[in-house]
Amino acid sequence: MVERWRPDKGKVEDLTKEFLAESQEGLERMELCLTELEKRPDDAELVAEVYRAVHTIKGTTGFLGFGRLERLSHAGESLLGALRDGKLAVTARQVDGLLQLMDGLRSILLLIESRGTEGQRSTDDDRALIELLAELKLEVGETSASPPPATQNQDAYQPVSSPDACVPVPLTALSMQDKTLRINVEVLNRLMNLVGDLVLTRNQILRCTPDAQNFPALARRLDSVTAELRESVMRARMQPVGHLFRKFPRMVRDLAKTCGRQIRIEFEGQETGLDKSLLEAVRDPLTHAVRNAADHGIEPPEERVKAGKPVEGLVRLRALHQSGSVIIEVIDDGAGISTSRVLAKAMELDLVTPEQAASMSQREALQLIFVAGFSTAIQVTNISGRGMGMDVVRSNVEKVGGSVEVESRVGVGTTVRMRVPLTLAIIPALVVESGGECFALPQNALVELVYVPRRDVEQAVERMGTTKFYRLREGLLPLVWLDRLLGIEQNQSAEQQDLYIAVVESEGRRFGLVVDGLKAPEEIVVKPLSAELREIGVFSGAAVLGDGTLALILDVAATGARAGMRPAEEAGNIAGVQLAPPDTPRIELESSMVIYETGKHGPVKDRNLEQRAMPLSAVERIESVPLSAIEYAGGRPVLQYRGELIPLEDEGEVLSERIPHVGTATDHVANHDGETATVLICLRPEAQRTRRVGLVVRSVLDVSAGTLLAANATVCDEQLALVKERVTTLHRGFAQQADGPLNAVLREVA
Amino acid sequence: MKEALHSRTDAGEPLTLCSLRVGDGLYGIDTRLIREVLGTVTPRHVPLAPMYIAGVVPYHGEVLTTVCFRALLGLQLRVGANCVVVFDDERNEQRFGLIVDGVGGVIAVQSTALEANSSGLDPRSMELFDGSYKLPSGLLVRLDPRKLRPSHLAGCGLFATLRQERQGVQECGR
Numbered sequence: 001m002v003e004r005w006r007p008d009k010g011k012v013e014d015l016t017k018e019f020l021a022e023s024q025e026g027l028e029r030m031e032l033c034l035t036e037l038e039k040r041p042d043d044a045e046l047v048a049e050v051y052r053a054v055h056t057i058k059g060t061t062g063f064l065g066f067g068r069l070e071r072l073s074h075a076g077e078s079l080l081g082a083l084r085d086g087k088l089a090v091t092a093r094q095v096d097g098l099l100q101l102m103d104g105l106r107s108i109l110l111l112i113e114s115r116g117t118e119g120q121r122s123t124d125d126d127r128a129l130i131e132l133l134a135e136l137k138l139e140v141g142e143t144s145a146s147p148p149p150a151t152q153n154q155d156a157y158q159p160v161s162s163p164d165a166c167v168p169v170p171l172t173a174l175s176m177q178d179k180t181l182r183i184n185v186e187v188l189n190r191l192m193n194l195v196g197d198l199v200l201t202r203n204q205i206l207r208c209t210p211d212a213q214n215f216p217a218l219a220r221r222l223d224s225v226t227a228e229l230r231e232s233v234m235r236a237r238m239q240p241v242g243h244l245f246r247k248f249p250r251m252v253r254d255l256a257k258t259c260g261r262q263i264r265i266e267f268e269g270q271e272t273g274l275d276k277s278l279l280e281a282v283r284d285p286l287t288h289a290v291r292n293a294a295d296h297g298i299e300p301p302e303e304r305v306k307a308g309k310p311v312e313g314l315v316r317l318r319a320l321h322q323s324g325s326v327i328i329e330v331i332d333d334g335a336g337i338s339t340s341r342v343l344a345k346a347m348e349l350d351l352v353t354p355e356q357a358a359s360m361s362q363r364e365a366l367q368l369i370f371v372a373g374f375s376t377a378i379q380v381t382n383i384s385g386r387g388m389g390m391d392v393v394r395s396n397v398e399k400v401g402g403s404v405e406v407e408s409r410v411g412v413g414t415t416v417r418m419r420v421p422l423t424l425a426i427i428p429a430l431v432v433e434s435g436g437e438c439f440a441l442p443q444n445a446l447v448e449l450v451y452v453p454r455r456d457v458e459q460a461v462e463r464m465g466t467t468k469f470y471r472l473r474e475g476l477l478p479l480v481w482l483d484r485l486l487g488i489e490q491n492q493s494a495e496q497q498d499l500y501i502a503v504v505e506s507e508g509r510r511f512g513l514v515v516d517g518l519k520a521p522e523e524i525v526v527k528p529l530s531a532e533l534r535e536i537g538v539f540s541g542a543a544v545l546g547d548g549t550l551a552l553i554l555d556v557a558a559t560g561a562r563a564g565m566r567p568a569e570e571a572g573n574i575a576g577v578q579l580a581p582p583d584t585p586r587i588e589l590e591s592s593m594v595i596y597e598t599g600k601h602g603p604v605k606d607r608n609l610e611q612r613a614m615p616l617s618a619v620e621r622i623e624s625v626p627l628s629a630i631e632y633a634g635g636r637p638v639l640q641y642r643g644e645l646i647p648l649e650d651e652g653e654v655l656s657e658r659i660p661h662v663g664t665a666t667d668h669v670a671n672h673d674g675e676t677a678t679v680l681i682c683l684r685p686e687a688q689r690t691r692r693v694g695l696v697v698r699s700v701l702d703v704s705a706g707t708l709l710a711a712n713a714t715v716c717d718e719q720l721a722l723v724k725e726r727v728t729t730l731h732r733g734f735a736q737q738a739d740g741p742l743n744a745v746l747r748e749v750a
Numbered sequence: 751m752k753e754a755l756h757s758r759t760d761a762g763e764p765l766t767l768c769s770l771r772v773g774d775g776l777y778g779i780d781t782r783l784i785r786e787v788l789g790t791v792t793p794r795h796v797p798l799a800p801m802y803i804a805g806v807v808p809y810h811g812e813v814l815t816t817v818c819f820r821a822l823l824g825l826q827l828r829v830g831a832n833c834v835v836v837f838d839d840e841r842n843e844q845r846f847g848l849i850v851d852g853v854g855g856v857i858a859v860q861s862t863a864l865e866a867n868s869s870g871l872d873p874r875s876m877e878l879f880d881g882s883y884k885l886p887s888g889l890l891v892r893l894d895p896r897k898l899r900p901s902h903l904a905g906c907g908l909f910a911t912l913r914q915e916r917q918g919v920q921e922c923g924r
């Protein structure tokens with residue numbers, strides 16, 4: 001008897017893990033193809049893709065000794081082979097059967113992963129499914145896979161009799177795939193090179209003394225390598241949100257079938273990158289939100305027809321980057337949420353008093369659906385709106401430092417918007433001081449900084465009731481003293497101090513956070529706080545600063561809420577505190593410009609200083625760069641900035657004035673050690689992508705709005721504005737963008 | 751697992767306690783329940799936290815919440831550096847530090863010699879103390895770290911209303 005060759009146990013375990021990850025990926029593709037196949041039953045490529053997925057599973061199972069999986073995949077492969085060869089036409093029944101096959105394969109894979117075996121219980125029997133697949137193979141394809149028209153399938157619209165009818169697809173079951181990440185070898189090579197650089201730099205630093213001549217250069221090199229390494233690791237961890245989205249067509253299809261709806265799902269921004277761990281963290285909340293949209297948001301076809309809407313409802317998933325965060329929206333064109341019914345339910349549950357309910361805005365009322373237990377009660381009483389799980393959605397998103405909000409209009413639809421940070425690990429922050437303690441303010445919430453000298457405080461700060469305001473350009477900015485809010489004792493009264501106002505904005509709340517002082521901006525590594533400290537609500541974590549001390553990271557939205565700040569659209573309704581005209585809700589931000597000074601060629605340099613401006617929204621950061629860090633390529637200045645080589649624009653010839661002679665690279669470093677140049681790191685939208693450029697300026701003067709001057713070619717062929725009574729040239733590079741930010745500014749200012 | 755060990759020692763095995771000094775009192779905690787003792791550390795104050803939370807300290811790349819034992823006992827707070835005794839739970843999910851004035855030597859006791867809390871104790875002390883041993887120098891009060899966890903303190907409701915002057919007198923570390 002010939003004994004079958006078996007590889008050693010360790011190798012089999014490794015192969016099994018690899019097989020599980022690959023198979024689950026294959027099943028994901030299969031799921032996507034099958035839901036597409038229902039719409040396009042004649043697409044041979046889709047059939048071929050499904051065939052390949054099942055064939056690959058079957059091919060490996062025999063080798064690994066998974067007989068049950070082999071038998072089931074063989075039955076599926078036979079049916080798919082017939083479909084691929086054109087012997088059978090794709091029908092709805094066959095797609096259903098293949099989806100069952102996929103579920104069967106997935107459940108066996110999960111058993112293998114959790115127990116190491118395929119399962120031998122009676123419930124693990126696949127005979128019925130294998131028989132079904134064999135039966136389907138004998139069928140002659142007559143009917144189309146497309147769902148029959150609504151009028152021919154009235155039974156499907158009957159109310160779901162069993163609460164279990166809308167059983168969610170177990171999307172969270174793909175654990176092996178969740179634990180693994182495919183990385184391009186190129187990326188790994190790049191990381192390895194950077195680690196090599198890091199080791200080299202470390203060795204050089206270890207060998208030299210702090211007063212060595214090359215120590216500053218080595219420190220800069222270390223800084224640059226670390227930044228590059230960090231950037232590369234973060235990029236390696238980034239995964240397109242589309243990975244998450246592709247699970248939903250099947251779920252929506254099944255829900256639509258069981259709940260008697262017709263639903264189309266659309267995606268936007270699938271390529272948006274998000275940290276792998278965050279992608280996993282938003283999987284469940286997103287599933288809840290999509291399920292709710294399909295289950296409760298979209299109306300039954302007859303109701304949609306009555307409302308004059310298309311029979312087919314739409315659920316759209318949209319992802320985009322926005323100021324250091326990723327926004328994921330679940331938008332439906334369903335019935336919307338009735339705030340009056342939400343409030344009635346909230347009063348019934350004693351969550352709010354009738355007086356509170358009467359004073360609540362629509363936005364506040366809608367947020368009640370996130371209260372635990374609230375939504376379930378709504379569902380039981382059949383009030384139209386979101387079903388169970390919205391509290392889970394919020395708590396899960398908040399766990400990863402995100403936030404969630406809902407917008408809804410009755411009869412029009414609902415949008416659930418989740419905002420999650422790009423990464424959990426490292427964020428840029430401004431360290432501020434208040435009451436002798438340091439706090440980190442995330443840069444993505446920071447709009448601008450305002451300094452008011454002590455002598456001007458009395459005039460600059462205005463009082464309305466118990467709230468103090470600072471007049472910032474177009475409107476009044478409510479002020480919140482951080483030390484008072486946090487109950488930190490102060491030795492000096494606020495009136496005796498200079499005012500440092502950090503203008504912050506988060507979740508529609510914009511206010512000025514008054515602190516005692518500003519420290520350096522830092523990239524901080526976020527560390528979570530214990531549950532008891534998270535409960536305080538105003539701190540999203542802690543970070544060890546460069547000097548080794550700990551700083552608490554402020555949750556700007558929660559800080560605003562604690563201080564009683566209301567979102568802008570509601571604050572606008574408060575008499576006398578209108579931050580912006582109601583018809584131009586974003587005018588204040590859009591019209592802000594960074595004003596800077598630069599110099600041009602002329603007989604006397606200092607008399608040729610020119611005030612210039614560019615949109616604040618285009619400026620990512622303002623950096624003080626050592627002149628020795630500025631290098632030249634092809635005669636043009638460049639800067640290695642956070643792992644990226646960015647071109648520098650020396651429009652006012654600031655660099656050529658300070659570096660009149662460019663000698664060897666060593667001379668350059670030696671001659672300009674210690675001197676710095678101010679560089680605006682700007683984002684310039686180009687045809688395909690946004691390009692980062694550095695603008696070298698003499699100094700940054702202010703952030704302000706201005707009045708656009710009519711074009712006058714006899715004076716100047718550039719666009720001019722009057723800012724604080726000084727003629728200001730608008731930066732040509734940004735003014736030329738047809739839909740760029742500056743044009744928005746120009747329109748608003750004009 | 752550690753808690754299982756703790757209950758086994760109650761059956762009468764010899765026990766080693768790490769002695770802790772807070773104010774005039776001497777306290778002891780089973781050495782096996784201690785993860786680490788940090789030297790003098792100044793916790794970073796967390797505004798709006800309950801009074802018994804001394805603050806947070808950096809700890810092996812994490813941020814460790816610390817409980818001030820003085821605050822729990824109603825004593826005046828010390829300004830400046832303190833000793834931090836670090837505890838883990840079974841699943842390392844509720845790691846925390848206990849701030850004490852000083853950490854002394856290890857004392858061996860017979861677990862059977864443990865005297866139960868007197869009924870005359872106030873409710874807070876009753877909650878915090880886990881009995882006492884009579885030593886030649888006086889009483890050594892046994893502490894159970896599980897009862898000192900921030901989550902337990904928040905849940906028992908006895909310490910939520912604790913009010914004290916933050917500006918305590920400076921005492922010399924002993």
